[in-house]
Amino acid sequence: MAAIEILGLEKTYMVGFWRKRPKRALQPLHLTVEEGEIFGFLGPNGAGKTTTLKMLMGLVFPTAGSARILGREWTDPEVKAQIGFLPEQPYFYDYLTAHELLDYYGQLSGMPSKDRKRRVEEVLSRVGLTDVKGVQLRKFSKGMLQRAGIAQAILHNPKLVFFDEPMSGLDPLGRREVRDLMEQLKQEGKTVFFSTHILSDAEALCDRVAIIHKGELRGVGAVEDLTSSVQGKVEVIWQGVQIPPSMKALGADCHVTGDTVRAVVAENQQDAAIDALRRERIRLIAITPLRTSLEAYFVEKLQHSQTAATTVGSSK
Amino acid sequence: MKASDRTTIVASAALLFSITTCVLLLRHIDRVRPQGTMEDALYINSPTIVKRASLGFNGLMACIYWTRTVQYFGHHHFTHERTYNELAPLLEITTALDPQLLPAYQFGASFLAPAPPFGAGQPARAIELMQYGIQHNPDNWQLYYNLGFVYYTELKDYKKASEIFARGSQVPNAHPFMKVMAAQMAEHAGDFTTARMLWTTTYQTAREGNIRQNALEHLRDIQVDEDVSALQGAVTRFGERTGRLPTSMLELTTAEHLPNGPADPDGDPYRLTPEGRVLVEKPDNFPFITKGLPPGYKRSGLPKFHVKG
Amino acid sequence: MNARIVHIASNTFREAVRDRVLYNLIAFALLLSGAAILVGQISIDIERLVVVNLGLAAVSLFGVVIAIFIGIGLVSKEIEKRTLYTVLSRPVRRWEFIVGKFFGLAGTLVVNTFFMAIGVFGALLYVDHKFARPDATILVALYFIVLEFLIICSLALLFSSFSSPLLSAVFAFSLFVIGSFADDLRGFAGLTHGVTRWFTTGSAYLVPNFSALNVINAVAHQQHVAGQLILQNTLYAVFYTVMALSGAVLIFERRNLK
Numbered sequence: 001m002a003a004i005e006i007l008g009l010e011k012t013y014m015v016g017f018w019r020k021r022p023k024r025a026l027q028p029l030h031l032t033v034e035e036g037e038i039f040g041f042l043g044p045n046g047a048g049k050t051t052t053l054k055m056l057m058g059l060v061f062p063t064a065g066s067a068r069i070l071g072r073e074w075t076d077p078e079v080k081a082q083i084g085f086l087p088e089q090p091y092f093y094d095y096l097t098a099h100e101l102l103d104y105y106g107q108l109s110g111m112p113s114k115d116r117k118r119r120v121e122e123v124l125s126r127v128g129l130t131d132v133k134g135v136q137l138r139k140f141s142k143g144m145l146q147r148a149g150i151a152q153a154i155l156h157n158p159k160l161v162f163f164d165e166p167m168s169g170l171d172p173l174g175r176r177e178v179r180d181l182m183e184q185l186k187q188e189g190k191t192v193f194f195s196t197h198i199l200s201d202a203e204a205l206c207d208r209v210a211i212i213h214k215g216e217l218r219g220v221g222a223v224e225d226l227t228s229s230v231q232g233k234v235e236v237i238w239q240g241v242q243i244p245p246s247m248k249a250l251g252a253d254c255h256v257t258g259d260t261v262r263a264v265v266a267e268n269q270q271d272a273a274i275d276a277l278r279r280e281r282i283r284l285i286a287i288t289p290l291r292t293s294l295e296a297y298f299v300e301k302l303q304h305s306q307t308a309a310t311t312v313g314s315s316k
Numbered sequence: 317m318k319a320s321d322r323t324t325i326v327a328s329a330a331l332l333f334s335i336t337t338c339v340l341l342l343r344h345i346d347r348v349r350p351q352g353t354m355e356d357a358l359y360i361n362s363p364t365i366v367k368r369a370s371l372g373f374n375g376l377m378a379c380i381y382w383t384r385t386v387q388y389f390g391h392h393h394f395t396h397e398r399t400y401n402e403l404a405p406l407l408e409i410t411t412a413l414d415p416q417l418l419p420a421y422q423f424g425a426s427f428l429a430p431a432p433p434f435g436a437g438q439p440a441r442a443i444e445l446m447q448y449g450i451q452h453n454p455d456n457w458q459l460y461y462n463l464g465f466v467y468y469t470e471l472k473d474y475k476k477a478s479e480i481f482a483r484g485s486q487v488p489n490a491h492p493f494m495k496v497m498a499a500q501m502a503e504h505a506g507d508f509t510t511a512r513m514l515w516t517t518t519y520q521t522a523r524e525g526n527i528r529q530n531a532l533e534h535l536r537d538i539q540v541d542e543d544v545s546a547l548q549g550a551v552t553r554f555g556e557r558t559g560r561l562p563t564s565m566l567e568l569t570t571a572e573h574l575p576n577g578p579a580d581p582d583g584d585p586y587r588l589t590p591e592g593r594v595l596v597e598k599p600d601n602f603p604f605i606t607k608g609l610p611p612g613y614k615r616s617g618l619p620k621f622h623v624k625g
Numbered sequence: 626m627n628a629r630i631v632h633i634a635s636n637t638f639r640e641a642v643r644d645r646v647l648y649n650l651i652a653f654a655l656l657l658s659g660a661a662i663l664v665g666q667i668s669i670d671i672e673r674l675v676v677v678n679l680g681l682a683a684v685s686l687f688g689v690v691i692a693i694f695i696g697i698g699l700v701s702k703e704i705e706k707r708t709l710y711t712v713l714s715r716p717v718r719r720w721e722f723i724v725g726k727f728f729g730l731a732g733t734l735v736v737n738t739f740f741m742a743i744g745v746f747g748a749l750l751y752v753d754h755k756f757a758r759p760d761a762t763i764l765v766a767l768y769f770i771v772l773e774f775l776i777i778c779s780l781a782l783l784f785s786s787f788s789s790p791l792l793s794a795v796f797a798f799s800l801f802v803i804g805s806f807a808d809d810l811r812g813f814a815g816l817t818h819g820v821t822r823w824f825t826t827g828s829a830y831l832v833p834n835f836s837a838l839n840v841i842n843a844v845a846h847q848q849h850v851a852g853q854l855i856l857q858n859t860l861y862a863v864f865y866t867v868m869a870l871s872g873a874v875l876i877f878e879r880r881n882l883k
Binding site (some may be wrong): 054057058059060061062077078079080081083084086087089090091092093096104105108109110128149153156162286 | 628632633636637640643644697706707708709710711712713714715716717824879881882883
């Protein structure tokens with residue numbers, strides 16, 4: 001069963017003083033997320049990530065389309081018992097302590113009293129807030145609030161968690177902790193759907209990603225596929241500062257660094273490059289397949305869509 | 317000295333100085349402003365508007381206006397203002413806000429009807445006020461009392477007064493003396509006894525200070541009138557018997573078997589003139605007496621209430 | 626379902642308490658004690674009238690202010706501060722949220738009124754030195770004031786569900802003032818014609834009728850309050866509250882939470 005099936009969700013806001021101008025926040029989106037995977041929802045700020053998440057949470061009503069979550073209609077209230085949500089830059093009732101907050105949320109999730117007490121302690125220790133559980137949230141730092149947010153999202157042991165920019169405002173240690181937590185969640189068999197604009201996190205964590213820009217889906221797929229499918233290149237490193245003419249003839253991109261040279265050639269020219277070096281009796285140090293980073297893929301997709309957009313625009 | 321210490325000292329000094337200045341200024345302002353609250357209180361002198369502005373808290377506003385009324389009267393009284401023009405509107409607003417504020421009616425009866433400087437001199441308005449009260453409190457016999465009171469004391473319409481007391485006596489739970497008063501007024505309106513009964517009742521049933529004081533003054537003066545009448549009557553009898561006027565008060569009292577050394581409630585002895593008139597030593601102390609006044613005596617027009625009766 | 630409403634209500638109550646709302650009781654106590662002591666010296670004859678009128682007027686006004694200022698923030702503050710997101714991501718229906726908030730606020734006011742009532746009776750004891758049987762009618766007046774609070778709370782919630790805190794406060798307070806004139810408004814309606822008449826009559830019926838719920842002066846004069854009036858007022862308050870809350874739910878259910 002797919003964890004999430006987004007079937008054409010779209011959102012158009014009416015803006016302007018008289019609310020007459022339509023603003024497309026999200027084009028009809030079709031997306032599927034499988035159970036047990038960590039899915040990254042990527043895009044620059046304002047791309048429509050939060051809008052999508054809010055629609056799935058029932059906070060915003062779509063102009064059209066529907067979705068299924070864990071096999072049920074997304075508007076079904078029972079779905080909420082099995083999902084957890086961490087909003088972007090969360091803010092909680094600051095007059096409550098962490099312990100009280102979690103207890104309250106547990107009550108609202110319908111957890112029976114004994115379970116709730118046990119679980120609250122568990123979750124607090126898992127996110128590292130046990131020491132401050134009696135402190136009012138108004139005294140929490142940003143990082144602590146983020147951890148409290150994660151705590152409330154996983155409190156009731158949901159099968160599916162939604163994180164909106166979970167790393168925002170965290171220091172490197174905090175980010176590492178959140179990454180570890182998400183890995184753990186996956187190991188527990190949960191599905192994690194998170195949105196972010198920080199690609200390195202996505203690259204490290206996600207099984208699959210979707211890229212969204214200006215309300216439109218630009219690409220979906222497994223991280224490996226996306227990064228390797230883009231013109232594979234290899235990196236060749238050799239001893240010395242000599243650049244064989246045959247290498248240049250291959251159209252290689254060469255740089256001298258200290259007493260070695262680094263060249264980038266196309267994958268299919270790999271053998272030719274090795275031959276070129278052997279002929280000159282140059283010592284090969286390393287040949288490594290060069291994977292395009294997700295970032296490059298990302299930027300390329302965005303530029304592509306921008307050009308496409310301008311073309312479309314100019315043809316109007 | 318640290319900068320923060322300096323700031324503290326300067327700020328504290330400024331605080332103390334400004335507090336003192338404000339207090340002193342307020343006192344100056346009060347002296348300059350004409351009469352302050354009262355004129356403001358009646359800036360809105362339409363009962364309907366005041367009622368609307370009360371937002372439903374009529375009773376509370378009525379209490380506030382009542383308190384103002386009493387203060388107003390007291391202030392004007394003791395500064396010898398002679399006029400009480402705002403008394404009627406104040407009472408009308410008070411009773412419009414709360415028709416059941418009974419003390420207001422009694423106050424109106426005591427002080428709206430009498431002529432200045434003892435009251436506002438508006439008996440017609442006083443009667444209107446009482447009737448308004450009766451209309452809204454038909455089961456209250458005291459309002460009939462107040463109404464009859466006005467007819468008796470100011471308008472001297474004894475017949476009407478008697479009627480009203482009679483009507484009042486028929487209200488359930490009316491005090492028995494209402495019937496008595498009705499009868500008294502019908503038969504012996506001009507008598508001292510009747511007047512004394514009326515003022516004694518007022519004194520005993522009122523709790524408001526000014527009303528009681530007023531009643532007390534009247535009672536004192538009734539005493540004086542009574543005394544003077546009695547003494548004057550004795551002079552006449554003496555004359556009929558002896559064919560001459562008594563030479564002294566002592567001769568008179570001995571001859572007519574009256575107690576020696578008759579004195580007014582203040583303790584000043586009554587004087588007997590050679591012409592046989594009984595006079596009061598200090599008429600100013602008895603604002604309401606009608607007898608025992610020296611010939612050509614003109615009232616100074618200033619009310620002079622005693623502190624203790 | 627009911628459990629969630631109870632939890633939301635108790636959390637709302639907890640918020641009010643931690644917001645130190647109940648400190649208003651101190652101001653109230655000072656006001657009333659001051660008045661009770663003062664009244665004996667400045668106006669004899671009407672001590673009881675002043676204590677009851679002032680006491681109940683203060684209960685009413687303090688409560689209305691609290692109801693409005695907390696009520697307007699109930700929904701709009703949560704949306705502004707986005708504390709609502711994590712709540713609604715749980716199996717909480719939007720209407721449960723509104724109803725829970727209402728009961729929380731109403732509960733706070735009832736508790737507040739309870740303590741104030743003790744203050745009023747205390748002041749009354751001080752000036753009268755004893756209780757008379759008719760003093761029990763003060764409880765009726767207090768009950769009516771609580772009904773007023775229910776109506777105001779529901780109106781504050783209604784406005785809070787779609788409008789900013791400032792506007793909500795203005796609307797709610799205006800309705801309180803107009804509601805005190807409800808009788809007059811109906812009178813005016815009778816005097817107008819045509820479209821104005823429709824408009825005025827409509828408004829007169831829509832506006833909460835606070836004049837009927839104000840028996841403070843009658844109670845100050847120790848007058849009896851008709852049982853029929855108690856019953857009708859209770860029903861009116863209940864239905865009016867339901868009306869306002871239904872409106873709030875309808876609006877809130879459809880609102881996009883940006």
